[in-house]
Amino acid sequence: MSALYPQTEALSSRERAVLNLYAISALAVFLLLMLFGLAMRAAQGRWINISPQVFYQLMTAHGAGMVGTVGLASSAIMWFFLRKYVRLSTAMFVANYLLFLLGAVLILAAVFIGGFGGAWTFLYPLPVHTMGIWSINAAAVFMLGYLVIGVGFLLFYLDAMLAVMRVYGNLGRALGWQWLFGGTIDKSHPTTVVASTMVIIVNTLGILGGAVVLVMCLVNAYVPRFPLDALLVKNLIYFFGHVFVNCSIYMAVIGVYELLPRYSGRPWGVSRPFLWAWAASTVMVLIVYPHHLMMDYVMPHWMLVTGQIISYTSGLPVFLVTAYGALTNVYRSGMRWRMPAMLIVLSMFGWAAGIVPAIVDGTIAVNVVMHNTMWVPGHFHFYLLLGVLPMVLAFLYHVAGGSSRSLETAGDRLSLAVYLIAGLAFVGMFLAGGRASEPRRYAVHFAEWLPYDRAASIAAALVIAAMLLFAIRISGALLKAGSGEKGSGEVPAHLPG
Amino acid sequence: MRFLRTSLASVVAAAAGIAALAVATYGFTAFTTETARRVAVSRHPVPVPAVVLENQAGARFSLSALRGKWVIVDFVYTRCQDQCAVLDANFARLETMLARPIAANRLRLLSISFDPGRDTPTALAAYLARFGGRSPGWQIARPVDAADLVRLERVFGITVIADDDGGYTHNSAILVVDPRARLIEILGWRDPERAAREILGKLEG
Amino acid sequence: MKRAHAGLAAGLLPVLLAAPPLQRMLEASMTAQMLVQIPLLAIAGMLLGKSLPESAANRIQPWNRGGATGLIVVTFASACWMLPLSLDAAVVSPAADLAKFLTIPLLIGLPLASSWPRMSFVLRGVLLFEALATLFRMGWLYLISPVRLCNSYGLSDQQRLGEWLLMAGTALLLCIAWQLLWGSPKAAAGAAGPPGLRAGRPA
Numbered sequence: 044m045s046a047l048y049p050q051t052e053a054l055s056s057r058e059r060a061v062l063n064l065y066a067i068s069a070l071a072v073f074l075l076l077m078l079f080g081l082a083m084r085a086a087q088g089r090w091i092n093i094s095p096q097v098f099y100q101l102m103t104a105h106g107a108g109m110v111g112t113v114g115l116a117s118s119a120i121m122w123f124f125l126r127k128y129v130r131l132s133t134a135m136f137v138a139n140y141l142l143f144l145l146g147a148v149l150i151l152a153a154v155f156i157g158g159f160g161g162a163w164t165f166l167y168p169l170p171v172h173t174m175g176i177w178s179i180n181a182a183a184v185f186m187l188g189y190l191v192i193g194v195g196f197l198l199f200y201l202d203a204m205l206a207v208m209r210v211y212g213n214l215g216r217a218l219g220w221q222w223l224f225g226g227t228i229d230k231s232h233p234t235t236v237v238a239s240t241m242v243i244i245v246n247t248l249g250i251l252g253g254a255v256v257l258v259m260c261l262v263n264a265y266v267p268r269f270p271l272d273a274l275l276v277k278n279l280i281y282f283f284g285h286v287f288v289n290c291s292i293y294m295a296v297i298g299v300y301e302l303l304p305r306y307s308g309r310p311w312g313v314s315r316p317f318l319w320a321w322a323a324s325t326v327m328v329l330i331v332y333p334h335h336l337m338m339d340y341v342m343p344h345w346m347l348v349t350g351q352i353i354s355y356t357s358g359l360p361v362f363l364v365t366a367y368g369a370l371t372n373v374y375r376s377g378m379r380w381r382m383p384a385m386l387i388v389l390s391m392f393g394w395a396a397g398i399v400p401a402i403v404d405g406t407i408a409v410n411v412v413m414h415n416t417m418w419v420p421g422h423f424h425f426y427l428l429l430g431v432l433p434m435v436l437a438f439l440y441h442v443a444g445g446s447s448r449s450l451e452t453a454g455d456r457l458s459l460a461v462y463l464i465a466g467l468a469f470v471g472m473f474l475a476g477g478r479a480s481e482p483r484r485y486a487v488h489f490a491e492w493l494p495y496d497r498a499a500s501i502a503a504a505l506v507i508a509a510m511l512l513f514a515i516r517i518s519g520a521l522l523k524a525g526s527g528e529k530g531s532g533e534v535p536a537h538l539p540g
Numbered sequence: 541m542r543f544l545r546t547s548l549a550s551v552v553a554a555a556a557g558i559a560a561l562a563v564a565t566y567g568f569t570a571f572t573t574e575t576a577r578r579v580a581v582s583r584h585p586v587p588v589p590a591v592v593l594e595n596q597a598g599a600r601f602s603l604s605a606l607r608g609k610w611v612i613v614d615f616v617y618t619r620c621q622d623q624c625a626v627l628d629a630n631f632a633r634l635e636t637m638l639a640r641p642i643a644a645n646r647l648r649l650l651s652i653s654f655d656p657g658r659d660t661p662t663a664l665a666a667y668l669a670r671f672g673g674r675s676p677g678w679q680i681a682r683p684v685d686a687a688d689l690v691r692l693e694r695v696f697g698i699t700v701i702a703d704d705d706g707g708y709t710h711n712s713a714i715l716v717v718d719p720r721a722r723l724i725e726i727l728g729w730r731d732p733e734r735a736a737r738e739i740l741g742k743l744e745g
Numbered sequence: 746m747k748r749a750h751a752g753l754a755a756g757l758l759p760v761l762l763a764a765p766p767l768q769r770m771l772e773a774s775m776t777a778q779m780l781v782q783i784p785l786l787a788i789a790g791m792l793l794g795k796s797l798p799e800s801a802a803n804r805i806q807p808w809n810r811g812g813a814t815g816l817i818v819v820t821f822a823s824a825c826w827m828l829p830l831s832l833d834a835a836v837v838s839p840a841a842d843l844a845k846f847l848t849i850p851l852l853i854g855l856p857l858a859s860s861w862p863r864m865s866f867v868l869r870g871v872l873l874f875e876a877l878a879t880l881f882r883m884g885w886l887y888l889i890s891p892v893r894l895c896n897s898y899g900l901s902d903q904q905r906l907g908e909w910l911l912m913a914g915t916a917l918l919l920c921i922a923w924q925l926l927w928g929s930p931k932a933a934a935g936a937a938g939p940p941g942l943r944a945g946r947p948a
């Protein structure tokens with residue numbers, strides 16, 4: 044097999060079917076939720092008229108759905124590459140998918156049948172102060188949906204944890220912690236194992252926090268006699284939400300480590316700084332979330348200050364080793380500029396550039412002015428839309444590109460250009476609106492804000508058009524590879540023992 | 541079928557487990573003793589024993605003497621600084637809201653002390669006066685016999701535990717006894733309006 | 746521990762716990778009942794499981810593949826004894842107390858001991874995860890409840906129990922994390938077969 048598609052990554056027909064399920068569902072959901080996003084943006088620009096209720100329903104579905112689906116898609120990236128080094132169970136990977144599906148159905152039912160519009164963060168006590176718009180049951184079904192999805196991810200991570208420990212003995216060794224302070228680093232220790240192990244640890248803890256706070260909110264919904272401390276609930280929700288989103292990025296980064304070297308022709312192995320970066324982020328990701336709580340003046344001051352300092356630095360170790368590693372990997376490498384490679388470079392740029400407005404936002408002094416302005420969705424759309432999503436697309440383009448159909452046409456490249464430019468414009472309008480104090484979410488917008496909203500809507504429509512083309516091209520190639528082409532790299536049973 | 545027997549056993553175990561939980565929680569309605577008592581009593585009324593009490597005037601009477609009338613009961617001790625004070629303030633509200641049936645001799649309020657050693661008739665009278673209770677509509681009394689107190693506490697589901705500082709921690713409720721001398725309903729003690737509505741409903745029904 | 750010793754301990758522990766002074770002492774406080782008496786009774790059941798001959802365990806094995814049935818029994822039995830009304834009942838009613846002394850060893854400890862070795866890593870993980878989450882949830886609930894949940898116990902006892910549950914959860918979490926991060930490789934591999942590898946190699 045070629046260097047791009049090593050034999051060790053070949054999919055059995057069953058594995059291919061499962062991966063296709065993940066990929067095609069994720070692409071379809073992304074498209075649908077982007078349309079919801081467009082509807083919100085157009086409503087803010089007064090091009091269409093939707094009631095506040097519907098706006099918040101769309102926003103809740105968009106937020107919860109995007110965060111969940113990015114997690115789902117990047118767990119497929121982790122699964123795909125990790126299974127080369129350790130023995131993962133396909134059954135658990137399927138279980139994760141099925142539970143995700145069930146959870147998604149519950150969430151959609153809660154939002155569109157039950158009318159739940161309490162945002163993806165379901166901050167207490169909003170879900171139970173329904174103001175007659177939705178019922179307690181709708182809020183409960185929404186939270187139940189999260190719980191079910193959490194169980195799915197838990198199963199996937201536990202299975203991966205066992206698999207990693209069978210090969211490396213314990214998680215510390217899988218993270219390469221035996222080499223932090225000395226010793227000869229085994230250069231062949233896979234970066235994928237380091238990143239996956241970090242995610243396994245961190246996200247299991249995140250899900251634990253979620254499992255506690257969700258059940259407590261459920262108890263409170265039906266037995267209001269137990270008054271929850273709203274601030275504690277908020278802390279836990281942001282703890283688990285923040286960890287989950289970060290882990291999505293870190294799972295997707297695995298694709299960068301695995302794929303970029305193949306397109307550049309240069310190896311990318313572990314090094315001491317690399318191990319230190321992942322070790323540091325393992326700890327920091329867990330304690331950084333207080334930067335979401337700067338408006339909560341009752342929070343202990345030291346937590347906010349810690350949150351601020353760490354929020355400057357938490358993403359940084361992994362980001363720096365990854366961005367620096369990517370740069371040196373690409374620099375003068377005679378890179379093969381195919382779609383996956385270009386998408387990876389775009390993702391590095393989006394991730395890097397997204398961190399700047401994030402740091403600005405994470406600064407207490409700025410936050411006092413800009414919190415709850417469009418600056419906030421601006422910064423996170425930057426690294427989600429232009430950072431993480433391109434990582435996912437790069438992976439999918441790579442896998443789908445293994446089939447005989449070429450995914451390197453002018454159309455693909457044009458779509459990528461449109462995605463980049465329109466994506467930048469879309470995010471730029473959020474940030475510009477934020478600077479002009481435009482409030483986020485549903486609000487009556489002054490006339491001087493409307494240009495931002497409208498330009499953003501046009502840009503969003505272009506992003507969606509590009510995404511539609513990506514989705515069609517990828518799905519088509521994946522399905523084609525699944526049917527018909529049995530000869531090309533299909534190895535039915537690839538695992539010894 | 542390797543898993544047939546295990547699946548079977550699991551299903552049986554789960555069914556038994558759900559059944560056990562359902563029984564223990566009165567069909568998933570009660571998780572604390574307090575709510576469980578409420579559900580149990582409203583389903584199966586409990587006969588009230590005919591114990592002898594001594595009231596704030598020092599007069600002795602048997603609970604059976606109140607047969608034929610509705611009796612609204614609560615349990616207190618007169619030195620109580622917090623819970624009983626709220627409870628009996630609410631009882632005073634009930635006395636007003638239920639003035640009609642009281643005047644018609646169809647209903648009585650009765651506070652029972654679970655601290656008969658200290659709650660002498662004098663203490664009881666002072667306590668009743670503090671809340672503006674007017675006999676015979678509202679009386680306060682103590683059991684004469686210590687064994688009777690235990691029986692009353694059991695029937696009415698009152699648990700009293702001694703504090704470190706000489707007082708008691710205890711549960712409270714508004715207890716409804718029907719004219720056939722059966723405890724038929726246990727109502728929350730914090731909401732006298734609701735209790736009055738429910739009681740009036742029963743009187744009419 | 747030898748089988749005979751385990752059997753002896755399994756028999757002695759409940760008798761000891763049932764001795765009136767100890768029983769009264771442990772049931773006088775919610776914290777002691779929940780965190781000392783009940784766990785010790787469960788441990789007695791586990792010891793009982795250890796003392797049984799292999800053949801007994803093998804006979805029920807077809808009914809308890811992967812420890813599934815045992816897990817279900819343990820889950821429901823623990824749920825029953827986590828109800829505040831059960832704790833109350835055990836204090837005031839001798840019949841309920843007897844039920845406690847029987848069901849906790851036999852329906853929690855014993856099935857746990859005989860099922861745990863058969864459970865897969867993932868199932869064990871789910872069980873521990875749920876146990877942790879339950880400790881945190883109950884601790885939190887007891888801390889914030891403005892009303893007494895047990896008629897037999899005071900509010901301060903309930904809140905102390907809440908704190909202890911949170912501490913127990915934290916301690917358990919740290920133990921598990923330690924074991925996973927630095928634990929001995931052999932223990933982690935557990936029932937592992939030959940590691941199915943394609944390209945990786947042990948570090």
Ligand code: HEM
Pocket residue numbers: 077079080081083084102103105106107109110113162163164420424427428432482483484485503506507
């Ligand atoms: C064409 C693409 C997209 C469009 C048009 C879009 C549009 C929007 C809009 C208008 C909002 C509400 C902002 C506000 O007023 O506060 C929003 C919120 C949000 N979006 Fe997007 N979005 C897009 C892509 C994405 C992607 C790819 C992700 C994640 C992977 C994402 C995640 C979120 C989240 C988490 C929120 C926050 C919801 C909340 O405030 O509770 N979006 N989006």
